[in-house]
Structure formats: C-alpha cells, structure tokens
Amino acid sequence: MKNSYHTLIIGTGCAGFNAADRLYDFGIRDIAILTEGRFMGTSRNTGSDKQTYYKLSLCGSDGDSVREMADTLYSGGGVMGEHALCEAAYSARCFMRLVELGVPFPTNEYGEYAGYKTDHDPRSRATSCGPLTSRYMTEALEKSVLGKGIEIIDFQRAIRILTDENGVSGVAAVSVVTGEVSVIACRNVILCTGGPAGIYKNTVYPESQHGATGLAVEAGAELVNLEEWQYGIASTKFRWNLSGTYQQVLPRYISVDEDGNEREFLYDALGTDSLGLIFLKGYQWPFDTRKTEGSSGVDLLVAAEVKKGNRVYLDFLHNPRGLEKGFDVLPAEAYNYLKRSDALFGTPIERLAKMNMGAIELYADHGIDLWSERLEIAVCAQHCNGGVLVDGYWQSGVPGLYTAGEAAGTFGVYRPGGSALNSTQVGSLRAAEHIARQPEKPMGNPTFILPAIRYGTSNIGEIREIFRTEMSRVADFDRDTAGMQNLFDRVCDLHDHFFSYVEIGDVSETADLYKLYDMVITQRAVLSAMICSAHAIGTHGSAFVDRRPDQSGGQIRQNRTVTAGEVSRIDAVSPMPDPELWFETLLARQRRNMK
Numbered sequence: 001m002k003n004s005y006h007t008l009i010i011g012t013g014c015a016g017f018n019a020a021d022r023l024y025d026f027g028i029r030d031i032a033i034l035t036e037g038r039f040m041g042t043s044r045n046t047g048s049d050k051q052t053y054y055k056l057s058l059c060g061s062d063g064d065s066v067r068e069m070a071d072t073l074y075s076g077g078g079v080m081g082e083h084a085l086c087e088a089a090y091s092a093r094c095f096m097r098l099v100e101l102g103v104p105f106p107t108n109e110y111g112e113y114a115g116y117k118t119d120h121d122p123r124s125r126a127t128s129c130g131p132l133t134s135r136y137m138t139e140a141l142e143k144s145v146l147g148k149g150i151e152i153i154d155f156q157r158a159i160r161i162l163t164d165e166n167g168v169s170g171v172a173a174v175s176v177v178t179g180e181v182s183v184i185a186c187r188n189v190i191l192c193t194g195g196p197a198g199i200y201k202n203t204v205y206p207e208s209q210h211g212a213t214g215l216a217v218e219a220g221a222e223l224v225n226l227e228e229w230q231y232g233i234a235s236t237k238f239r240w241n242l243s244g245t246y247q248q249v250l251p252r253y254i255s256v257d258e259d260g261n262e263r264e265f266l267y268d269a270l271g272t273d274s275l276g277l278i279f280l281k282g283y284q285w286p287f288d289t290r291k292t293e294g295s296s297g298v299d300l301l302v303a304a305e306v307k308k309g310n311r312v313y314l315d316f317l318h319n320p321r322g323l324e325k326g327f328d329v330l331p332a333e334a335y336n337y338l339k340r341s342d343a344l345f346g347t348p349i350e351r352l353a354k355m356n357m358g359a360i361e362l363y364a365d366h367g368i369d370l371w372s373e374r375l376e377i378a379v380c381a382q383h384c385n386g387g388v389l390v391d392g393y394w395q396s397g398v399p400g401l402y403t404a405g406e407a408a409g410t411f412g413v414y415r416p417g418g419s420a421l422n423s424t425q426v427g428s429l430r431a432a433e434h435i436a437r438q439p440e441k442p443m444g445n446p447t448f449i450l451p452a453i454r455y456g457t458s459n460i461g462e463i464r465e466i467f468r469t470e471m472s473r474v475a476d477f478d479r480d481t482a483g484m485q486n487l488f489d490r491v492c493d494l495h496d497h498f499f500s501y502v503e504i505g506d507v508s509e510t511a512d513l514y515k516l517y518d519m520v521i522t523q524r525a526v527l528s529a530m531i532c533s534a535h536a537i538g539t540h541g542s543a544f545v546d547r548r549p550d551q552s553g554g555q556i557r558q559n560r561t562v563t564a565g566e567v568s569r570i571d572a573v574s575p576m577p578d579p580e581l582w583f584e585t586l587l588a589r590q591r592r593n594m595k
Helices: 014-025 066-074 081-089 091-100 133-147 213-218 265-270 273-280 295-307 332-340 349-357 359-365 420-435 459-472 482-498 507-536 581-595
Strands: 003-011 030-032 052-054 125-129 150-151 158-162 166-173 181-191 229-235 252-256 311-315 375-384 402-403 559-564 565-572
Touching: 003 014, 003 166, 014 030, 014 133, 014 181, 014 229, 014 420, 052 091, 052 349, 081 091, 081 420, 091 133, 133 565, 158 181, 158 507, 166 507, 166 565, 181 420, 213 402, 213 507, 229 252, 229 295, 252 265, 252 295, 265 273, 265 295, 273 295, 273 332, 273 482, 295 311, 295 375, 311 332, 349 359, 375 581, 459 507, 482 507, 482 559, 507 559
Parallel strands: 003 030, 003 181, 030 150, 181 402
Antiparallel strands: 052 125, 158 166, 166 181, 229 375, 252 311, 311 375, 559 565
8 A cells, every 4th residue: 555646446346446447447547446345335245136237228129318318317306417417328338338347237149238127217228137236247347457456455444535725635544453544645536435324223235334425524525315215125134125026926924023923914904905015016116105005005014013013024935815816816917927927826935936046046145045934124224315415527526526326416316226336337437537637736745633532341332223223213214303303413412522422442443433433424414414304395205204295296306405514405406408419519529629
C-alpha cells in the first residue's frame, strides 16, 4: 500500500471492480481498491431463485428503445431524469461488456439474449444467470482487475473520507485485524460500498455486508430518498430472498406459537384465495402498499404473526390447504404457469426440483436441506432505493467524491427488478469517464486525528442489537411516526455522545467501533428522511405510515427527500433530458473533442 493514489475505489462488488477496470482502460493507472474484505459484500454473497439483471431488450420482435426504458425507470417516481436516461442509454454497452468478460447470460444459437418480465417491468427486459448472477459478475470483473495488476488493499475499513478546499483529499482507514489507523492521500474517491446493510435487525443483506453510507455524510455529501426501501419475505437462518420459484411452487405457510401449536394462517385468513396470492409473491415479491388487498397481504399476515411472538416457516414438504382436490382450484395464471412448467404434480419440494433444482442446491450449500426441514422467514429489508445524492456523472456535491451501485441514490420509489445490477455498471462507468476527463488537481496533505476511545468491557454488540431491533420494529415497511421520532431522538443522542459512551475491549475492535458509528450516522439520516416523508407524503411505495391508506391515487411521485446530516427536505426531481440527437451535430462535436 502506497501513501497516495490518483483515485481510490472503496468496495469490491460489481460497482467497485467495474470502476477500477474502466479507469484503467481510460488511462488512469494510479489507482487502488480498498476493502475490509475482498470476499465480503452483497454482490458476491446474495441473490434469489433467479437473480435478475435488467437491460434493454435484445431479442425477439417486441420493440424497445433507450427512451422507453428511461421512461420506465423515471415512472417509478423520485428518479432524476438524467439518471433514468443514462441507465437506459448505457444499458446495452454495459451488458455486452459483461458478456465479453464471460458472464454466462443465456442466449440462443443466433445470439439473441432472451428476456422475461420482472416486477415493475412493462416489457421483458430481465435476464439472469440463475441464483448467483451478481456473484458471476463480481468474479468476472475481479478477474479483469487482477489481470491488469490493479492493487487491492484488503482488510482495511475506511473510517473517514478526508476533504480540503479542493474537495476530496484522502481516506483514513483502520486495519480490521490490528486496529492500526492509516491515512491515504488521493484526488478522487469512488464509494462502492453497497446499501446501508447494518441498520435493521430483519434484513436480507448478507452478514458480511455492512455498508458505509456514513462516510459520505461525514464528508458533507447530501443523501436522497433514504425512506425508499424494498422489503420482502426472506429466510432468516440463511439470509436469502424467497421470490420466484420458491413461491410459485406453492409452499405451505406455517405459524408456530410458543407452545408449539401449528397453524396455516394464510388459509385461515384468506381461504383458497391464499393459493393464488402465494403464487403471485413469486414476481410481486417486494411489499407494495398498492397491493395490500392482493399479494402484499401475504407480507402483512406474516409480519402480524411475527409480532405476536410466533415463528413463521415455509414448508416445502407438504401441500398447502386448498390443494386437497387438485390444482383446478388455482387461478388461471398460476395453473397455466405450473402446467407449462410440467409441474402440476406432487409436493412443493418435488415441484421445485422439477422447475429449479438450483434453488434447492443453494440452500444445501449453506447447510439447509429443503427435503427435510422448513425455512424460518420474516419480512426483511432487502434494498435501499436511496443513497448519496449524485449528479449525471455520479459525483456527489463534494468535488472528487463519486458513488456508484446501491450506495448511490438513483433508484426512486419503484424500480424494475434487476435495475440495481445495471446501475452498478452504468454509475461506475460514468464516474470513471468523468474522472478520466478532469485536469489533475494538486494532491492534498490529509491528516486524521483518531478521537479518544474508551476501553473497558465492549458494549458494541449490545448497542447494535438494541438499535437494530427498534429500527425493524418502528421503521420498516409498517412505520410508526411517533416511534420513529422517539428512536430518532435516541439515535441523535447516541451520535452526539458516541465516543464517550461506547467502549471496546482492545484496539483490535476499532474497526467494529467504526462500523457501529456508521450505523448510527446512517440510522439518523434514514429516520430523518422517513419522518419528513411521513409528514409530507404519508403512505406510499413500500411503506405504510401509521397504517394510513395511500392517497396518491397512483400518480407518479415527482419529488424526492433530500437529507443533510439529520435534517431533511422535499425537493422536485429533474425532468427527463431532451438532448441533441442530430447525427451531423454529434459527429462535429466528436471531431472537436478528438483534437
């Protein structure tokens, strides 16, 4: 590790590796990737039954266009026009780059990349490599980065992005092994640390993912749309989305009370209608306040059982009540899907083996045998649609601080499934392009003074558990305004007295101390955005507020919540750009730029 670099990338997921790979190709070679663990993070360690990558349609006779895809992204609400257009315009370029790097997206013998419909998708733009699409992406990009000899600084947790009058000047980091703190000078930082995975107890984020949104807050960047999340049904022993085939095979939903009494609570509440709703959870997986009388009613019933203190399971070993007399009771959509899949037979696990054996093998790889045991589940936080406020080049308001992937706030209220993976590639490419075109600014001389740390009996785990649990209780998809305000006040107090209240056992826990600090900073910002949105907008998207109905009437939300520290406001989103498309004009511009 040197003491200075032109650009430092933080994070080793799809966005981080692509940022480094692209910078190298653009001629910026004095770069390094800093990570607390190269094999950690969401990109490498998460997925679903069929993890989706969202792109421009590249097969068949159905029409599509850059502007149509941009309109789809923009129509989700809370999305800046320039982000929607860039993510559509760069889609094919980024997707084909992954193909060239060896990511095994399925294609027919003539080179068409087949698609299917995902949630919030009016066409069939989705594709997949199976349950581990983002892992394959990460590994392919990593191979390219390693082949170019780009330095990876491992086992270092970034704890502060340092700034001066010119913007970014460096990064302070702490060894996750020894607790030793170092300072690295740099002209630019690309923050690719994923979503704020550490703020909830009930979460699908892998345990290796922590997030580092607090770095941007401490550096002075504004955040946007932090109240916009995706929540859905997931397993808790091994954190994984239970979407797609896991639901379409019609597992049994079981609630078990403290005395061991079992109940098929969905059937008790909904009768045979529960069968069609379970099926719909396959591709209507995220909780949606517009669907509470439909598929999202399943989420509400699951959460209600958990709040009673009951444990809830998916059982693939037995058919749910209602199927005793056969599959004819199913709605036409579910019946036809299973028929076309040649799966109108047997038990849920037998249907799953027929339709998606990889979904069973995935759990087996993590010590869970779906042929013999149930999956304990909860409604969990899965993706933050907000993040750092960035411009059309994914640069924050702090010069030299760029953000890509889930850490960037480009997704809005509703997003098509898989659009996050497209965004990892587009955002990091845009940042790399912009950095490569900038004149060099002088290297700063950053310094960092570690605050006085209290040593004694570590209370990190206790504090983390208390605040994560309360966050899941009052500020998930079913939000309690009074409860959020109370928690916000407590989080602000903890933040203000953090280093005089939190203790660690020895210096090796310094990285854990700063993970907790990041959680506190991020919870403060998220709660501020949620409270602001609760008063100004109310129930919408993925969030019930005080159990009030959604009053939007289905209108597109043309605003966003912007947060600076602990203060939030409502701003308008930018319109869709209408850029120059006359070829002769663009050709002349290109010639001028090449001189």
